[in-house]
Amino acid sequence: MFTGIRAITDSNKQEVLNLKVAAQQRGFIESVSQCLLEAEQDTRYVPLALYKENKIIGFSMYGKFDEQIWLDRFLVDERFQQQGLGRYFFCVLVDYLTELYPKKPIYLSVFEQNKVAIRLYQKLGFGFTEEVDENGEKIMIYPH
Numbered sequence: 477m478f479t480g481i482r483a484i485t486d487s488n489k490q491e492v493l494n495l496k497v498a499a500q501q502r503g504f505i506e507s508v509s510q511c512l513l514e515a516e517q518d519t520r521y522v523p524l525a526l527y528k529e530n531k532i533i534g535f536s537m538y539g540k541f542d543e544q545i546w547l548d549r550f551l552v553d554e555r556f557q558q559q560g561l562g563r564y565f566f567c568v569l570v571d572y573l574t575e576l577y578p579k580k581p582i583y584l585s586v587f588e589q590n591k592v593a594i595r596l597y598q599k600l601g602f603g604f605t606e607e608v609d610e611n612g613e614k615i616m617i618y619p620h
Contacts, residue, residue: 479565480527481536481572484512491532492525495553511537511549521548526565533561536569545577547584563596570600574620581620585613 515521526534533556537549552562602616
């Protein structure tokens, strides 16, 4: 299976904007259009398209804030869920950020009700800090 992480450009932006999460996940993540607007307004964010065999199947966005690296957004389109792609791409993203920013911890935040995501993050080495972000999400860290 060929997979990749690519920048979002004029040629793939509309396809990225068409990505949607399952109905029960909508309260846990902003829409792709909201994320891209945020990235336009704050250049510390880097939005990414996730590809499987030249088809966009997901979206992610990370940010570098001083010395902190945040894996801020991550989604797999509802049409491609339940195929192991979420776990696969989350691992790929962590490896990608670890290569870009060696020896820097990676942070993320998650709503306590998002049990599926929390289980995945914990299985892959993330642990909770004692902190909560401004949206009430619990902060997790990958110390590598």
